[in-house]
Amino acid sequence: RKEVEQDPGPFNVPEGATVAFNCTYSNSASQSFFWYRQDCRKEPKLLMSVYSSGNEDGRFTAQLNRASQYISLLIRDSKLSDSATYLCVVFNGYGNKLVFGAGTILRVKS
Amino acid sequence: DADVTQTPRNRITKTGKRIMLECSQTKGHDRMYWYRQDPGLGLRLIYYSFDVKDINKGEISDGYSVSRQAQAKFSLSLESAIPNQTALYFCATSDLEGGYNEQFFGPGTRLTVL
Secondary structure (H helix, E strand, C coil): CCCEEECCCCEEEECCCCEEEEEEECCCCCCEEEEEEECCCCCEEEEEEECCCCEEECCEEEEEECCCCEEEEEECCCCHHHCEEEEEEEECCHHHCEEECCCEEEEEEC | CCCEEEECCEEEECCCCCEEEEEEECCCCCEEEEEEEECCCEEEEEEEECCCCCCEECCCCCCCEEEEEECCEEEEEECCCCHHHCEEEEEEEECCCCCCCCCEECCCEEEEEC
């Protein structure tokens, strides 16, 4: 079983739609959680951190459920520019090493 | 100029050849990492370094070696390349301060081993 699992998608949505991705992780000792965004053939970039209390950054909302060991990303009012692969990332504490999910592909269409 | 650079950006080589991928950074970070990315598998950590001369194996270090001779440079070598090392390779850096810090990635090197 992969340590971090994501639905690979693709999620095809129209502009303006709301879309949500979930990610599950297997290590209950995981300490920190993140969403990275990766455009086609580009490097990953941090989108946002995920806190237990949930956090919001503009149209993006991230939630963490430690009991069920999953995190989520909600994107409201989708834009064409949101089209990318969204990587769920978990930090397990030792050595500042990140564990990456394989990513969820989002395609926003006009 | 980019903060994290990688050379070459693309490389095609043959089985058995030695190849070196270079990573340089101007962010002043102490920690550097090498990952490979394969379709459907996500990024996997090959090696990482917390300081000059500090080397640590990651998840998939077999067939690779690294060198950290300076804070700003971290090189990855494939001593005898094989086709299943065909992948997209990323270098990343992060700050030394405690806990997690954001990792900054280079633009990647696309390596093809024939």
